[in-house]
Amino acid sequence: MTVTRLIVPLSLALLAACAQQPRQIVTVEKQGECPLKLTTGQTIILTLPSTPETGYRWTVQNPAPGVLRSLGPEVYSNPENAGLVGSAGQSVWRYQAANAGTGRLLMTYQQPWAPEVAPMKTFDCSVTVN
Secondary structure (H helix, E strand, C coil), X not given: CHHHHHHHHHHHHHXXXXXXXXXXXXEECCHHHCCEEECCCCEEEEEEEECHHXXXXXXXXXXXXXXXXXXXXXXXXXXXXXXXXXXXXXXXXXXXXXXXXXXXXXXXXXXXXXXXXXXXXXXXXXXXXX
C-alpha cells in the first residue's frame, strides 16, 4: 500500500516536468503559425507547398541570420502524384535555433529568371530565440 502511495505522486511529478519542457522539433506549414518563439537547440521543420516543374521556386531571402542555423538544403518531394508534371509537392527546410535573439525568416515563391516580377507567394516569419 505504501509503494502505491509513493508511485502516484512521483508519476504525477514526472508528468508535470515533461509537460513543461518545450518540444524539440517545431513544425511549421503555414504563415498563420508565426511568429515563432523558440529556445536554443530546438529544430524547425518548415514545409511549404511547391511545384518547381512550373518554374516557380522558393528562394530564401532572409534566413534569420544570427538566430537560426540551416541544417541542410531544401528537400523537395512529390509524394502523391509522382511523375505528373505540375502536380503539387512540398519543399522542406530544417533550421536549428542556434543563438538567443530575434530574426526574420523570409522566403519568396517566384520564377528565378524574373526577379523583377512580384512573388506569387511570400512566407515571412518573425523568430525569437530565448
